[in-house]
Every structure is written in structure tokens, then in C-alpha cells.
């Protein structure tokens with residue numbers, strides 16, 4: 105955690121909607137005049153696509169059927185923790201991109217399945233924004249979670265998460281339904297042991313729940329729309345959250361527990377703005393004040 109150089113971490117499984125949620129954050133950053141630098145979790149995969157395939161084959165042959173991109177060992181989480189620590193201390197750090205598709209390849213000048221070179225983040229930022237699979241991970245050897253000042257979980261109920269993943273991976277990444285189904289199955293062990301535990305460490309979880317039948321996600325023809333879903337928003341620490349303000353501002357919302365509200369799917373953006381803007385403003389202002397004070401203090 106760092107007052108001077110705060111970190112916001114948005115964590116979710118593949119297809120959960122973390123990239124989509126990033127847009128909501130970008131709007132708040134723009135409106136509030138907050139300069140953010142970003143890290144994509146996929147940048148910290150340990151292997152490029154070909155090496156991952158080879159490692160997977162090696163492990164499968166050795167009898168390990170649980171290895172996947174969700175696994176701790178498939179990612180450089182010590183490096184991610186080190187980048188979080190360095191940013192918290194100095195406001196600087198390095199990152200890169202994992203290129204998934206032909207579109208991204210054109211943008212980054214690197215073929216799909218490869219990484220760009222490591223690059224220093226732009227100097228002078230107010231905060232670091234992470235979006236990916238492991239932003240609240242804590243094991244015996246690595247603690248990414250401890251370095252993040254605001255942790256957000258993006259967790260649709262699982263059938264919806266799969267539908268979102270299947271549609272995105274088919275449309276944007278060119279995979280077949282069968283290949284995606286196999287990946288979902290292979291990742292299940294780490295989904296349970298690595299992904300889920302993070303959502304008890306997050307400060308706020310946004311859980312999209314469809315109100316249409318998603319019983320067989322593998323044949324769903326489209327992703328349930330905003331109007332066909334509600335979002336459960338759960339606060340780890342409800343102290344200081346003005347629930348009556350939120351429920352009066354967000355039409356159709358209600359409290360389902362002492363720490364949770366439910367909003368219509370179409371109000372997710374508004375809910376995120378109302379909830380997150382004051383938190384982001386506070387982090388950025390505290391950081392600016394602390395950096396100013398540090399500049400005034402003689403070395």
C-alpha cells in the first residue's frame with residue numbers, strides 16, 4: 105500500500121469483463137483529471153504461446169493436468185509483486201503487452217502469442233491501474249494483494265462468465281467453441297484454488313447475474329445484455345458507504361444485505377461512477393499531497 109503512489113487492482117477471470125470495466129475507470133480518470141498508468145495482467149504470463157503449449161505438453165505427460173494460465177507457476181507473479189512494490193515506492197516501473205490477436209499485432213508490431221519488449225511506464229502519474237487475473241493473489245511466496253490500495257473484483261456468475269469468454273474468444277481471438285471448452289476445463293483447478301480466493305480480499309465485487317436462462321452456456325447465441333441482467337455489488341467494509349444515497353440515485357436498485365446492493369444491469373456504469381469516483385479522487389488527492397510534502401522535506 106502506498107499513500108504517495110497508490111495502486112488500483114481490478115481482478116477477474118478470463119472473460120469476466122475486466123477490460124470492459126477498465127473503460128469505466130478511464131472515464132472517471134479523464135473526468136477527474138487523474139493521470140493513470142496501466143498494467144495488463146497478461147503481460148506477466150511466464151511463457152509466450154508456443155512455449156506455453158510446450159510446457160503444457162511436458163506437464164501433461166508428467167501427469168499434471170491442472171496447469172493453465174490461471175496457475176501461479178504460469179505467471180511471473182514475483183515480478184508483478186516487484187513492479188507493484190517499486191511503483192508504490194517510486195512511482196516508476198516497467199510493463200509490456202501480451203499480444204492476443206491479429207488486431208493487437210498490428211497495433212504493437214509483434215506477432216500474436218508474443219510479448220512486446222519491457223518498457224518504463226510514463227513518469228509523473230497519479231496512480232497505477234492493474235487489470236487481470238492475479239491482482240489480489242497471496243501465497244506463501246508472493247503477495248500481490250498487499251500492495252494494492254483499492255481492489256475490485258469483476259465476477260459474473262460462472263455460466264455468464266463462460267458465455268462472455270466463449271463469445272469474445274471466438275469473435276476476437278479466432279478460437280473454436282471446443283477449444284475454449286477444453287481451456288475452461290483445464291483451468292478449473294486453478295479457478296477454484298487461485299482465482300476464487302482473491303474475491304475475499306477485494307474491497308468491492310461487481311457480480312453480473314443474468315435474468316435469462318443460461319443453463320447451457322456452450323450453445324448460447326448471444327451474451328445476455330445489460331437489460332437481461334442485474335449486478336450485485338458487495339462491499340468488504342460497508343463502513344462509510346452511503347447506501348441510502350446510492351439506492352436513491354440508482355433507479356431500481358435495492359439493498360440485498362447489510363453490505364450489498366443490487367442494481368439493474370444497465371445502471372452498472374452509473375453505479376461504478378457513483379461508488380468509485382470519490383474513492384479514486386481521495387486516493388489521487390492524498391497521493392498528490394504526500395508527494396508535495398516529500399518534495400518540500402529536505403533530503
Ligand SMILES: Nc1ncnc2c1ncn2[C@@H]1O[C@H](COP(=O)(O)OP(=O)(O)OP(=O)(O)O)[C@@H](O)[C@H]1O
Nearest residue numbers: 116117118119120121122123124125268272327330
Ligand atoms: N457488463 C457487460 N455487459 C455485456 N457484455 C459484457 C459486459 N462485460 C463484459 N462483457 C462482454 O464479455 C466479453 C469479455 O469481456 P472482457 O474482454 O472485458 O473480459 P476480460 O475480463 O478483460 O477478459 P481477458 O482478461 O481474458 O482479456 C466481451 O465480449 C464483452 O463485451
Ligand SMILES: O=C(CO)[C@H](O)[C@H](O)COP(=O)(O)O
Nearest residue numbers: 118146153173204217237277
Ligand atoms: O485472456 C487470457 C488470460 O487472461 C488468455 O487466455 C491468455 O492470455 C492466453 O492467451 P492465448 O491463449 O490467446 O495465447
